[in-house]
Amino acid sequence: MKATLDALQRDAEGLGELRLMEVCGTHTVALFRTGVRDLLPSNVRLISGPGCPVCVTSQGYIDAAIEAAASGEVTLCTYGDMLRVPGQRGSLEALKARGARVVVCYSIRDALKYAQAHPKEQVMFLAVGFETTTPASALAVLEAARLGLERFTILSGHKLVMPAIEALLADPQADLHGFLLPGHVSVILGASPYRPLVDEHGLACVIAGFEPQQLIDGVARLVAQIKAGAPALENVYRAAVRPDGNPHARAITQQVFVAEDTEWRAMGVIPNSGLALRDEYAHFDAFKRFSLSLGADYDPPGCLCGQVIQGRVQPPQCPHFGKGCTLTQPIGPCMVSSEGTCAAWFKYARRA
């Protein structure tokens, strides 16, 4: 590890500021938690992109979910991180305290089990997440169909990584030199979908896992590519990421979902960047079943989350960071979510 760090230091020397983006919330957290950020050369800047599933979810979706829970019509099942995201009518956590049926799940399988055990309740699962989490939602829908779970639905907020990266790069202000590409998303996707980042945008690209050595290797390879002036698509997470990814998982997703234009927090509607249930599975589509529509997207007043997820603002630049906005009193989703960029800075790097 020492040798890699030394080589990284040498390679980075004299290259000016190198702006590298990670687009996976677990990378964001691991880079802080393991102390890797602290060991990088001073001219290597890691910028967190739209990698936290809760943070990139538009406020319209959050408000629709909260509305559904408040109606009393449904039992809302959700991953824990969604619980505290503030919406127009407070958070799900606050609704739960007032008696709304909100069930925290570790896996969508928990929601299925709940639906089986409570056949009279309308059980709605908040299905958010990127390519790694989507096949699980697809499997749950297939399973619900097989079991005849009439009252099970999902509110799909699933999103795709590449369209968001493309959208970021379409901004002429985006001044990036490379991407540390996500580990588990790539386990599903394989490497090829990232090709355009190298071929069309000339950016350095490395797929990496989550352990310190993986993270350091990833950054070291990025810097080496930049130094050599030879951007490429590399994979240092070969133990888990096959060139073709996991075709089974993709086929399952394909069977149930279809790409659609989707609104992201602050990034607007990005073409073919989200996943909706196919017509055959419309029965399990909470939007259709309950005639829900997405309201307007907005950031909580004064919150810069929309800028943070695009890497345009670093959390300490937000005037609320560590003052009005803390882990106990979060203002925006980037502080609420365990994978949020503001939360990671607050937990591991707030030194004042």
Place this chain on the structure above:
Amino acid sequence: MCLAVPGQVKEVYGEGLERLAKVDFQGSRVEVSLAMVPDAQLDAWVLVHAGYAIEVLDEREARETWDYLKTAGLYDEIPPALEPKP
């Protein structure tokens, strides 16, 4: 949140999309679905995400991952205590 370390399949039950496994992480176990990795057999090393195994690692690869952890000094046995500094 992605889980960095692979676990080992120790029990398999059910079929098809309902194929489940107990996956062992060095002394602790969780139940996961094998629906995304139909080829995973008993003793296979798997990566797990949100209650689902998402990939099978071959043994050598899995051990490589563990080696990474070792070089990071993270997965040794209980470390000897630091001696008091003067």
Place this chain on the structure above:
Amino acid sequence: MSQVLMAHGGGGELTRQLLVERVLPRLANPLLNPLLDSAILERPSGRVCLTTDSFVVQPLFFPGGDIGRLAVCGTVNDLTCLGARPLGLSLALILEEGLELETLERVIDSLARTAEEAGVPIITGDTKVIERQRGDGILINTTGIGVLPEGLDLRPARINAGDLVILTGVPAEHGLAILSVREGLGFETALASDAAPLNGLAAPLLALPGLRFMRDPTRGGVAGVLADLVEETGLSVEIEERALPLSPIVRHASEMLGLDPLNVANEGKLVIVIAPADASTALARLRAHPLGRHAAIIGQIKPSTPPLAELITAIGGRRIIQRPMAEATPRIC
């Protein structure tokens, strides 16, 4: 009759029977036996310490312990942290109507065994019954009385920069064991709770003049105590990740659940701050005790502005350690 009835709390014959047949024989000792309205203790020399704690645990039984064991350990350990020698505990039981008497007996048995292990008698008590309300089955309050040796002063104000921080064993075992019996998590582990009375472990340290501070890292975990230290002293603490006595099973279980072992609860560990001159002796004495086999010096108090708890990670980077915001919630994904 195999369950607790409302009448068991009514103060009549049924109450007497419950106590005489099910509870008292298990706790018998000379101070409790007269069953007076109050326990009578000889006046000890030194100052008197008093502490109280209530125990609400679900489920009542878990790997490595149960609510009865916790009720003794929690209060004994609170006295221990100040350097007090525990003299006795009160025991208030609040039973839910419908509770199996057999369950009650198991809890009292465990409580009695733990009290004996600690060498601390139950000296007075009370029992009430509440209506069936999907409550917790048994709620327990224990109050502990102890005596503080002359001249012993374990307060954060005595901590100096340069003092060393000791952790007496593997952290996070209790919290992880409790999670394994949480419903819906589907998490199984070979780990057991570390719940243990620590007065015996701490006793040989009390004579060391360099002993500054002890605290048991319960719900906020080790991170919580480190945050306390920083707040109460205005100094900084630097912990070495490589020095933490983490067992492979704790490491993996924490990793698997997305938890930081420093944030997870313990019921049988101490965080100790001690002057460098006495650290080796303290470590040797701790390791000589079965509960302190894995004791380790994990870090040091530092002069620093602003005051911070920091971790030097295994690879040599730095990050801060904070008190966890809420109970550590696992994220299996």
